[in-house]
Amino acid sequence: MPAKTPLYRVRRGFVVLGVVMVCAVAGYKLLTGKDWLEAAYMVVITVSSVGFSESTSVGPVMQIYFIIVILLGMSAAGYTLGGFFQMMTEGEIDRALGLRRASREIKQLKDHTILCGFGRTGHVLAEQLDEQKQKFVVVDKSADLIADAQELGYLIVVGDATQEETLIAAGVENAKNVVTVLSDDADSVFIALTARNINKNLHIIARAEKKSSQTKLIQAGADRVVLPATIGAHRIAAMLLRPTTVELFELVMDRAELDIQVAEIAVDPESPLVGLTPRTANARQKHGLMIVAVRQAAGKMLFNPDEDLQFAAGDMLIVIGNPSDVAGFRDQQSD
Numbered sequence: 001m002p003a004k005t006p007l008y009r010v011r012r013g014f015v016v017l018g019v020v021m022v023c024a025v026a027g028y029k030l031l032t033g034k035d036w037l038e039a040a041y042m043v044v045i046t047v048s049s050v051g052f053s054e055s056t057s058v059g060p061v062m063q064i065y066f067i068i069v070i071l072l073g074m075s076a077a078g079y080t081l082g083g084f085f086q087m088m089t090e091g092e093i094d095r096a097l098g099l100r101r102a103s104r105e106i107k108q109l110k111d112h113t114i115l116c117g118f119g120r121t122g123h124v125l126a127e128q129l130d131e132q133k134q135k136f137v138v139v140d141k142s143a144d145l146i147a148d149a150q151e152l153g154y155l156i157v158v159g160d161a162t163q164e165e166t167l168i169a170a171g172v173e174n175a176k177n178v179v180t181v182l183s184d185d186a187d188s189v190f191i192a193l194t195a196r197n198i199n200k201n202l203h204i205i206a207r208a209e210k211k212s213s214q215t216k217l218i219q220a221g222a223d224r225v226v227l228p229a230t231i232g233a234h235r236i237a238a239m240l241l242r243p244t245t246v247e248l249f250e251l252v253m254d255r256a257e258l259d260i261q262v263a264e265i266a267v268d269p270e271s272p273l274v275g276l277t278p279r280t281a282n283a284r285q286k287h288g289l290m291i292v293a294v295r296q297a298a299g300k301m302l303f304n305p306d307e308d309l310q311f312a313a314g315d316m317l318i319v320i321g322n323p324s325d326v327a328g329f330r331d332q333q334s335d
Contacts, residue, residue: 102155103169109135109155111176116161116191118145121181121207121228126154137170162190164198172198179205185213189220196221261323262292265330269313272332279307287329289321 021044029039112135115122122138126149129136138149139161149156159166161180172178178195180188188206195202206222208214214225238246251260267273273281283289294305297314311317319326 102150102157106137106155106157106169106171109137109171110174112136112171112174113177113179114139114167114170114172114175114195116140116178116180116188117182118142118149119181119183123148125179125181126152130154137175139166139170162187162194164194167191167195167198172202175199175202177203177205181207183209185209185217188222189213189216192217192220192222260320261326262318262320263326263330265317265319267311267313267315267317271313273311273315273317274313276311277308278305281311283319283329287321287325287332289319289325289329291317291319293318 025036025039028034028042029036032039034042113129114137115126115129116139118126118138118140122140126136126138130152137155137157138146139157139159140146140149141158141160143158146156146158157166157170159169161167161170161182167178172195178191180191182188182191185208188208192204192206195204202221204222205224205226206217207226207228208217209227209229211227211230214227217225235246265273278291281291283291291305292303294302294309294311295316295318296302297312302309319329321329
């Protein structure tokens with residue numbers, strides 16, 4: 001059932017007014033035998049309250065008929081105009097125009113992330129993506145949550161993310177990632193399945209409330225499944241057993257007090273890093289960065305890599321350091 005927004009009220013008012021006008025024209029023609037043009041003319045001047053030039057020329061039956069037409073027509077028109085003015089006062093017109101602009105921008109996106117759900121988790125995730133200047137689209141069927149996302153300047157799609165047309169509107173065919181952070185595991189399964197059927201190359205990350213849903217999500221097409229309850233339990237255990245280590249990681253991840261960033265540097269085939277080693281790349285000497293791990297193209301993760309390990313195309317370097325130093329090192333590789 002659609003929300004009773006001012007825009008919905010205006011649409012419904014136009015429908016009701018249109019039905020009243022059509023029925024009134026048909027009724028007038030049936031009662032008087034006049035042609036369609038004259039019938040339409042008489043109904044329009046009646047509903048618009050312009051009136052007849054001679055009221056006594058109308059018989060009792062037609063008077064009763066036009067009283068009903070006037071009441072129905074003016075009620076429908078008043079309802080529609082009320083919704084229109086409500087749209088103006090509540091900013092609904094601006095939001096509608098914003099949705100249209102967002103739709104045009106989404107059609108031009110490529111390699112973006114589709115974020116399904118803008119609850120507490122989705123809100124934090126959107127902040128992180130926006131902070132890192134990543135392209136993303138927020139999808140949610142809640143008008144209130146979508147309004148919040150729109151006010152923050154995010155690209156949005158209003159609709160049910162389990163529906164194919166909604167994902168297509170969010171640009172799933174050209175997207176790189178789909179993330180579902182909905183609280184309903186069944187919805188996440190549908191989203192993973194639908195998105196995977198549309199785009200085989202997507203990287204899909206799904207949140208799951210129940211551990212039993214993990215297998216279903218993987219079978220549906222998710223690449224990674226996140227269990228908030230399990231992660232929370234592991235983190236609490238780490239706080240009890242390794243509090244100093246947890247504190248360090250929190251400082252690194254939050255960057256609230258420590259100006260440090262953990263970043264990934266991709267080794268593309270044309271990258272000058274191909275053939276270099278942690279020693280010859282001068283990441284530490286020139287940029288003050290530590291290469292803490294290398295995920296090789298074959299998928300193997302090497303922590304604290306050997307100084308003489310040669311980088312190859314497809315490798316991913318995990319570095320830690322000052323954000324400006326990370327940016328400088330990344331820019332140097334793209335020169």
